[in-house]
């Protein structure tokens with residue numbers, strides 16, 4: 532028989548009951564999800580972090596859209612290519628890579644690579660996307676990945692979390708309401724590029740396709756770079772795979788929205 536909440540005197544029992552109340556279920560976080568937004572700081576991040584997962588989602592009929600925050604114009608050591616040229620090349624590569632995974636929509640906010648501002652303006656731009664796309668799930672880089680040194684990655688994670696938190700509040704960016712965009716609550720939130728995964732997608736059967744889709748970013752992965760990056764990416768997939776009990780996996784961390792604010796036990800999920 533279920534207890535009334537005030538009758539719980541043990542934290543562990545109350546904690547699992549609370550997760551039940553929040554309908555937080557890690558056995559199948561994609562259950563009933565129809566529209567997913569994958570937020571990426573640069574044109575190759577969704578495929579590197581989640582290429583296998585994205586392929587499986589689109590195969591299952593789930594619509595995945597990318598939200599690309601910057602133009603990728605700094606990602607080169609070649610002195611012969613300008614920022615403008617590189618941004619164009621990278622967008623073409625991104626479209627080809629996305630197509631391999633069954634993704635045909637890419638929304639681009641076009642901030643300058645390496646200079647994604649941690650600003651109200653950027654947060655509002657993401658809120659507008661969340662409200663207009665009416666998403667069930669948002670996937671984003673974990674801004675607390677230890678030693679992550681790229682500011683665009685940290686800013687992308689934080690801005691997106693703030694946007695998710697404020698999208699349901701009509702007084703935040705009220706101009707959206709006047710433009711016909713209703714407040715919107717994103718029900719599921721998952722981090723990729725995370726050191727604290729709590730869910731694993733077995734990507735063993737799509738690993739080669741994932742690598743092909745990563746490699747579609749030819750400006751980023753020359754033969755010389757790929758010599759190190761292929762082993763690097765396979766090792767990451769084996770790392771998550773070992774935790775998940777399969778060969779190759781992608782690790783995600785799903786969180787109840789409520790636990791992303793003032794919560795001392797968020798890491799227990």
Ligand SMILES: [Zn+2]
Pocket residue numbers: 572573576684
């Ligand atoms: Zn990146």
